[in-house]
Every structure is written in structure tokens, then in C-alpha cells.
Amino acid sequence: MRQKKVSKSRILWSTVFIIALVTFLISGYKLISYFLSDGGDTDKYLEITTTNSESSQYAENHNINWTKLKEDNRDIYSWIYIPNTKVDYPVVQSSKKQSDNFYLNHNIHKKYEFAGAIYSQKHNSLTYSDPVTILYGHNMNNGSMFKTLHKFEEPSFFKKNKFIYIYMPNRKLTFKIYAAYEYDDRHILNSFDFSDKKILKEYQKYTLNPDSMIKNVRKVSLNANSKIITLSTCTSGASNTRYLVQGVLIKDEQTN
Numbered sequence: 300m301r302q303k304k305v306s307k308s309r310i311l312w313s314t315v316f317i318i319a320l321v322t323f324l325i326s327g328y329k330l331i332s333y334f335l336s337d338g339g340d341t342d343k344y345l346e347i348t349t350t351n352s353e354s355s356q357y358a359e360n361h362n363i364n365w366t367k368l369k370e371d372n373r374d375i376y377s378w379i380y381i382p383n384t385k386v387d388y389p390v391v392q393s394s395k396k397q398s399d400n401f402y403l404n405h406n407i408h409k410k411y412e413f414a415g416a417i418y419s420q421k422h423n424s425l426t427y428s429d430p431v432t433i434l435y436g437h438n439m440n441n442g443s444m445f446k447t448l449h450k451f452e453e454p455s456f457f458k459k460n461k462f463i464y465i466y467m468p469n470r471k472l473t474f475k476i477y478a479a480y481e482y483d484d485r486h487i488l489n490s491f492d493f494s495d496k497k498i499l500k501e502y503q504k505y506t507l508n509p510d511s512m513i514k515n516v517r518k519v520s521l522n523a524n525s526k527i528i529t530l531s532t533c534t535s536g537a538s539n540t541r542y543l544v545q546g547v548l549i550k551d552e553q554t555n
Contacts, residue, residue, distance in 0.1 A: 344368050344389065358382060358464055365468045372407055376425045378466040379417060379434065383456070384447035386530075388417045390434060390465075392425060403435070413437075414444050422488040427465060427472055427548070430493040431502070431527045438533040438542070445532035448544050451479035457515035463528060463546045471554050474528045474546030478506050480514035484539045487529065496523055503527070506545055519547050 344364050361380055368375045368389060377390040393401040402418035405411055417436045423429050436445030450456045457479055465472040493499045503521040521527075526548035534540045 358462075361464065361466050361471075363466055372409060374402075374409075375407060376467065377427075380464045380466070381448075381460070382462065383460050384450060385442055386417075386436075386445065386447060388436075388444070391416050391418045392421065392423070393418070395421075414439055417444065420488070427526060427528065430499055430525070431487065431491075431529060433487060433529045433531055435531050438535070445530060448479075448530055448532050449535075449542060451476070451515060451544050452513060452542075454515055457517075461517075463530070463544075465528070466554075469554055471550075471552045472548060473550040473552075475519060475549045476517075476544060476546040477519040478509060478514070478516045478543070478545040480509040480511040480516075480543060481534060482509070482511065482541050482543050484541050487531075499523065513542075521547060 344367055358380065361378065363378050372391065374391040374394055375389045376392060378388065379390050380387045389407050391402050391407060393399060399420045400418075402416040404413065404415050406414065407416045414437055417434055419425075419432060419434055423432045436448075438444070438449070439446045451460070457476075461476050463474040463476060465474065491498055491502050493502070500523070503525065506527070507519070507521065508516060528546050528548070530544040531541050534542050
């Protein structure tokens with residue numbers, strides 16, 4: 300009888316140990332994956348013509364293999380690049396069959412990954428023609444995705460770095476960065492009806508001088524025809540805040 304009790308006790312503890320070990324291994328895998336996750340291999344889509352990724356030539360001739368991109372994922376519709384940051388990624392928007400936040404935790408190859416991808420939601424068009432276009436990206440600890448947007452918290456960096464470049468097949472958009480600040484976690488496109496000119500004007504006015512303790516701004520002119528791009532990522536503090544970098548379209552060029 301006693302031997303049976305000992306056997307049952309051993310089986311119980313062995314089971315507990317195995318469960319604990321499996322849980323530890325899974326947690327460890329997730330933690331390692333989180334720190335190594337970078338949204339997938341994107342360099343293969345760039346035909347680099349210069350070794351200096353911060354040069355004006357790199358921004359001007361961002362040779363993207365659109366054919367390869369579209370073959371791999373038709374949800375990719377543009378590319379974003381910000382000099383002196385690690386932001387140099389394809390931009391996606393989920394298809395009708397997918398949830399709006401599919402790319403929150405799926406990379407550009409549609410595979411599950413912590414880093415996800417840089418993406419917009421179906422609220423926005425694929426042409427950056429809306430009054431406000433919002434792109435989302437994770438604040439990854441390894442520096443990937445939108446982590447380096449936080450460099451704009453430094454006044455000196457904000458002062459020196461002024462542009463966001465968006466590339467599309469046969470098109471290049473240049474946005475001038477005019478505001479970088481901490482904001483709450485509201486869904487902007489659900490919270491403001493930008494088809495209402497009065498609401499749009501009030502929102503634009505706010506972005507020119509945001510009510511935030513963490514902010515950098517520069518003077519620009521905004522009007523009813525202005526096209527604003529908003530880059531949104533998490534902060535390292537409270538879960539109910541976001542860090543936004545905003546730019547206004549200043550140039551729309553046709554490219555080869």
C-alpha cells in the first residue's frame with residue numbers, strides 16, 4: 300500500500316516537473332523570439348546601389364523590386380524609409396478576408412511573428428490621399444520596426460531629421476516631419492470624422508502644438524488639402540499611451 304502511494308507521488312511530481320519544464324521552454328522561446336524578431340527578411344527586396352544607407356542617393360534611388368514584393372505578398376502596397384533610423388520597410392494592409400490588425404503579429408510573408416509588419420488599416424486608402432493616414436509599427440526592444448521613432452524625442456535629432464519617404468511603384472512621396480509627441484491610445488480614425496472640415500481643422504491645429512510633456516514641433520502650414528502621415532508606436536511607459544511622429548506631404552513625384 301505504501302509502495303503504491305510512493306509511486307503515485309512520484310508520478311505526480313514527475314508530471315508537475317514536465318509541465319513546468321515545457322512551460323519554461325515555451326516562455327524562453329517566446330522571449331528569445333521577441334528580442335530577435337524583426338519582421339522578416341526585407342533587404343532582399345532592395346537593389347542597393349550605394350553602401351551609405353544614409354546618403355541622399357539612397358533616399359532618391361530606393362531601388363525596390365516591386366515585382367518580387369508583389370509575388371511574395373500582394374498586400375504590400377508601399378515602402379517607408381526614414382534616414383538615420385532603422386525604419387526601412389515594406390508597408391502592408393490586410394485583405395478583406397483578414398482582420399484589420401492581421402499584421403500586428405504577422406510579418407510581410409504572412410507568417411506569425413512578434414514584430415509583425417508596418418501596416419495601415421482599411422480606414423485608409425492605399426494612395427496616401429486621405430487627410431490623415433496612419434501607419435502602425437511595434438516598439439521592438441531590438442531596435443527594429445518603429446522603435447527608432449523614439450529618437451525624435453531628442454530635440455537635436457528632431458531638428459536635423461526632417462523627412463519621411465514613401466515609395467510606391469512609379470511614385471515617391473516626401474513628407475516633412477513637423478511633430479513628434481506622446482499621445483493617448485485612442486483610435487484616431489475612429490475618434491475624428493475628418494470629412495468634417497471643422498473637425499479636421501481643429502485636429503490639425505492640435506498637431507501643430509500638442510498638449511504633451513514629451514513633444515517636438517516645427518512650423519508648417521496646414522490647410523483643408525493637406526495630407527498628413529502619422530506613424531504610431533507604443534511607449535516604454537504606460538500601456539495607454541502612444542508615440543506619434545507626423546509629417547505633411549510636400550512633394551509627390553513620378554518615378555521610373
